[in-house]
Amino acid sequence: xxxxxxxxLHYAVITEESKTAITxxxxxxxxxxxxxxxxxxxxxxxLRADDAVLxxxxxxxxxxxTLNTAYLEKEVEAxxxxxxxxxxxxxxxxxxxxxxxxxxxxxxxxxRGGSEFFWLYRVKLSPAEENKQTGQETPTYNTPTLTGxxxxxxxxxxxxxxxxxxxxxxxxxxxxxxxxxxxxxxxWAPLV
Numbered sequence: 001x002x003x004x005x006x007x008x009l010h011y012a013v014i015t016e017e018s019k020t021a022i023t024x025x026x027x028x029x030x031x032x033x034x035x036x037x038x039x040x041x042x043x044x045x046x047l048r049a050d051d052a053v054l055x056x057x058x059x060x061x062x063x064x065x066t067l068n069t070a071y072l073e074k075e076v077e078a079x080x081x082x083x084x085x086x087x088x089x090x091x092x093x094x095x096x097x098x099x100x101x102x103x104x105x106x107x108x109x110x111x112r113g114g115s116e117f118f119w120l121y122r123v124k125l126s127p128a129e130e131n132k133q134t135g136q137e138t139p140t141y142n143t144p145t146l147t148g149x150x151x152x153x154x155x156x157x158x159x160x161x162x163x164x165x166x167x168x169x170x171x172x173x174x175x176x177x178x179x180x181x182x183x184x185x186x187x188w189a190p191l192v
Contacts, residue, residue, distance in 0.1 A: 002111035009033040009069065009106040011080055012183045014122065017101070020155050022121075024103055024183040031069030031076060033106060034143060038120060038150065038160075039064040062149040063159070065123055067104070070143055072128070080125055080146075099125055099148075103183045114165035117179050121158055123150045161186060 009030040016023040041061035046053045074091045077083060082099040085091050105119040125148035132142060152159050161184060165176055174190050 003108040003116060004111050005109035006033045006036055007107055007109075008180065009036065009067075009104065010180050011076075012103045012105075013079065014101040014103065017154055022153055022155055027103075027105065027180050027183060028076070028079075030067075030080075030104065030106075031072045034068035034070060035066070036068075036104070036106060037064075037066040039066075060152075062151045063120075065104075065120070065125070065146075065148045065150050067125070067146040067148075068143055069146075072144055077128075081127055093127065097127070105179065105183065107179070110164060110166070112164075112166065115176075116162055116164050117176060117184075118160060118162040119183055120150050120160045121183070122153050124148050158186065 010027040011030045012024040012027040014022060015025050040063050042058050043061055044056065044058045047055040072080075074085060078085050078091060080099060080102055082097040083091055083093060084097075101122050101124050103119055103121050104123050105117070107115045107117050110116050125146045128144035128146045130142070130144060133140065150159065163170060163175065163184075165173070172190055175184060175188055178184065178188070178190070
């Protein structure tokens with residue numbers, strides 16, 4: 001699907017995870033969205049015999065994630081990167097920072113009309129790349145670039161979910177109203 005925008009990035013910390021279930025905290029705004037890129041890792045192999053390829057197979061590896069926002073509020077930066085805000089309000093990086101696994105969701109305008117909503121279910125981000133440079137005659141902006149990996153959930157192997165607002169097979173459009181109040185799952189059903 002051709003996409004022409006990005007907005008409403010949200011994240012939800014994974015609070016519990018086992019081989020039978022997963023629990024997410026309530027989604028929160030991540031920051032003003034600039035770019036969100038997900039690149040699958042596909043490992044391929046061919047079995048060759050009798051001067052030909054007899055079989056071809058592949059396995060999926062972690063997905064590379066790159067995330068750009070205009071800025072991150074310090075509370076968001078601390079939570080998604082495992083940093084600490086001290087009693088005096090200062091935010092520090094520490095060698096023992098341990099980012100939690102999070103889900104990342106958002107919305108992108110579709111060239112066909114409507115929007116594509118998405119959740120990436122299990123992501124661990126690394127500290128942001130920071131660039132600073134002196135002011136010049138033409139203003140330039142340097143924004144944080146977060147990188148990380150997305151991997152499948154332990155209990156069901158799910159990696160991501162997406163839905164298009166104009167899809168006629170989605171019979172209950174209220175899913176889009178709930179998109180940022182919970183991490184939407186394949187078994188989503190409206191609250192009665």
